[in-house]
Amino acid sequence: MRYSFYPGCSMEGTAVPYRKSVEPVAEALGMELEEIPDWNCCGATVASGVVGDYTQQVVAARNFALAEPRGLDVLVACSSCFLSLALTNKRFQEDADFHRAANEALAAAGLKYNGTLKVRQILEVMVNDVGIERIRARVKRPLTGLKVAGYVGCQTMRTLPWEFDDPEHPVVLDRIIEALGATATPFPMKTRCCGSSQTLPAEKILMGASREILESAAEGGAQMIVTPCPMCQLNLDSYQGRMNQLLQTSFAMPVLFFTQLMAIAFDLPPESWALKYNIVSPFQALAPLGINR
Amino acid sequence: MADCQVSPEAVRYDPAFSREVYALENGPQIKKCMQCGMCAVSCATRASMNYSPRRLFNLIKQGKKETVMKSNTMWMCTTCLMCKVRCPRGIAIVDVMHDLKNLAIDQGYVTHPQAAFYQAFWKEIWSRGRVFEGGVTARYFLKRGILGEIKTILSMKDVGMDMLRHSRMPLLPPRKIKGLGDLHKIIEKARSQRKEVS
Numbered sequence: 001m002r003y004s005f006y007p008g009c010s011m012e013g014t015a016v017p018y019r020k021s022v023e024p025v026a027e028a029l030g031m032e033l034e035e036i037p038d039w040n041c042c043g044a045t046v047a048s049g050v051v052g053d054y055t056q057q058v059v060a061a062r063n064f065a066l067a068e069p070r071g072l073d074v075l076v077a078c079s080s081c082f083l084s085l086a087l088t089n090k091r092f093q094e095d096a097d098f099h100r101a102a103n104e105a106l107a108a109a110g111l112k113y114n115g116t117l118k119v120r121q122i123l124e125v126m127v128n129d130v131g132i133e134r135i136r137a138r139v140k141r142p143l144t145g146l147k148v149a150g151y152v153g154c155q156t157m158r159t160l161p162w163e164f165d166d167p168e169h170p171v172v173l174d175r176i177i178e179a180l181g182a183t184a185t186p187f188p189m190k191t192r193c194c195g196s197s198q199t200l201p202a203e204k205i206l207m208g209a210s211r212e213i214l215e216s217a218a219e220g221g222a223q224m225i226v227t228p229c230p231m232c233q234l235n236l237d238s239y240q241g242r243m244n245q246l247l248q249t250s251f252a253m254p255v256l257f258f259t260q261l262m263a264i265a266f267d268l269p270p271e272s273w274a275l276k277y278n279i280v281s282p283f284q285a286l287a288p289l290g291i292n293r
Numbered sequence: 294m295a296d297c298q299v300s301p302e303a304v305r306y307d308p309a310f311s312r313e314v315y316a317l318e319n320g321p322q323i324k325k326c327m328q329c330g331m332c333a334v335s336c337a338t339r340a341s342m343n344y345s346p347r348r349l350f351n352l353i354k355q356g357k358k359e360t361v362m363k364s365n366t367m368w369m370c371t372t373c374l375m376c377k378v379r380c381p382r383g384i385a386i387v388d389v390m391h392d393l394k395n396l397a398i399d400q401g402y403v404t405h406p407q408a409a410f411y412q413a414f415w416k417e418i419w420s421r422g423r424v425f426e427g428g429v430t431a432r433y434f435l436k437r438g439i440l441g442e443i444k445t446i447l448s449m450k451d452v453g454m455d456m457l458r459h460s461r462m463p464l465l466p467p468r469k470i471k472g473l474g475d476l477h478k479i480i481e482k483a484r485s486q487r488k489e490v491s
Contacts (some may be wrong), residue, residue: 007426016460038471045387049394051484053318058483062476064305065433083372101486107442108482109475152354154337158374168410193337193373197414201406203367203449205341207295238461242452262481279455 001129002065003120004077005033006085008230009041010078015230017227017274021259022077022122024272026249028138029130033075036067042084045155055210057098060104064089073232077122077259079155079229086119121156121241123172123228124164135179140267142181145288148261149187149222150174151213155189155231167191176258177226180265189216195234197253207243210236214243214251223285233257237279254282264291307356314353314361317392325382326350332376332386338369344384346376349393362400365476367393409436419480422470427462 024215026033040063041047058203063085074089076082088240091098092115126135150173161167167192170250174184192213195206217225227233237255244251254277263272264286267279275282283293300348318369326347333345343364344352352361365391376386398408418425434442456462470476 010426012423013426014461017376040470040472040476041418041424042416044414044424046411046414047390047418048391049411050398051480052395053388053391054487055480055483058479059476062472062479083374093356102483105479105483109472109477110313111475143468153374154371154375158378161374162438162443178373193375196371196373197410198338198369198371198407200430200445201410202341202369205338208340209337210383233462238456240450241455245451254370258338275360277459277461279459279461281378 002032002072003029003125004035004070004072005069006039006042006063006081007035007077008078008081010230010234014234014259015078017277018077018230018233018257020274020277021257021272024268025259025266027260028266028268029134030132031075031125032279033071036063036143038066039063039201042081043089044080044084048106052120054098054101056084057091058102060084060088060244061102061106061109061113062111063091064092064107064115064117065106065113068113068117071116071164073118073125073192075120075122075125075188077257078151079159080105080231082119082121083159086121089117089119090110090160113217121158121159121164122133123176126176127172128164132163132175132179135176135262139265141289143261143265143289144181146285147185147221147223148182149185149217149220149225150190150258151187151217151225151227151229151232151255152190153227153232154191156228166193167293173228173258175225177261178217180245181260182261183196185220185222187217187220187222189213190217194229194232196231199235199239203239203242205224205238206235206249210239211243211247211249214240214249214253217253218251220223221222222253224254224256226256226261228258236265240280250281252284254278254280254285256282264289304355306354307358308356310356310361311353312340315394316385317389317396319385319388319392322384323350323353323389324401325384327382327465329381330383331379335375335379336370337373337375338371339401342366343368346370350389354445361393362402363404364407365407366390367397368405406437411435419477420469422448422476423467424474425466426464427464428466
């Protein structure tokens, strides 16, 4: 199981705990990740609003041109990166006019992409390549009794709807949670939008959406939320204090990357749990498992 | 529901604007809209929008340029893809929203704060090849005007401090990509190709 790895910009900044946990967890599962050399920003869901879909997709395609010589599937963990990269790749493979024009643009830097790669979302790789059985077999510290809400987020499942799991009510993350020995709690808002990048321009949207998501998780009895999305993790984790101030709520719901939970269950070295980066402390929820600060 | 209101204005259709929009990358898809409203009921941010996507598409068909371009609808879209997944006609509504944002920025309809955020984000890609969140934030506030945004900045300081305390907000950007010059050449070529087509 070898992959070209596209970390994405968040992993160099706000999503540090994702990066610190995803690599050791992948290694523990027998995956080899090779970072795409000198990768560039995929444009997320933003660049096309300034320069249009075509230019954004050409920018994203530079990464494929750099990765193609190795011939490995491109593993993407960030949902926004997955959205941009997977759709670009699909267009490369299905739209001959786009393929030709985009290669003319790449040729300005002496690059070319033949459209031979596959772009893979990390949850999909976890179930299809690694397999739930293998994840379960790797667990050394079963998370028995821990109640976890699996927040898949919006873009992960809906980028290529019906290519794996359900775009509105997916179960893939719940399966992973259960494989770790924890209990996946009922969570109707598991693919509701968190407010995304409205943080700066319209934080009310963010707080309204995040409030509903946190309440939904709490109603289901969850002690923590896990997610594969950097934007979701940041919004839900960093805004609870502000929401408690402004909305008179009393949220104290830890929000972890699902790979952090895997690192704990695999009993990997605590650096790979990367819990010091979590703003809402997860230690109360983890105490019954013998994990303390 | 505001969605049900019928405007008392005499109806006038102006095809010039609708043609302009249909000529955008995803514009032709708008013609497939049958006004069913599935997008409106599926939209995560509908409550904050001046017009639901359904109404916006109708306004485009009527040629109401100023109403469409000044509306906040496309800027409130968070690309959660629910409308795209559910649209019974298979319209990539979020991609149309990208086009409308792009058109608004090109034509100077940039008063909504999201426009400044988008421009800040793109500037970051252009100058580093990767996006440094601190850089986007700084560029956003500069673009909006520090004085006007001072209340927002102060009100967000607790969130910022929490992030700093947990090492979630590096103060220095990562290095620029090595191929930044190459990336510029690719972008410039792509943008010139786009102009040729339109």
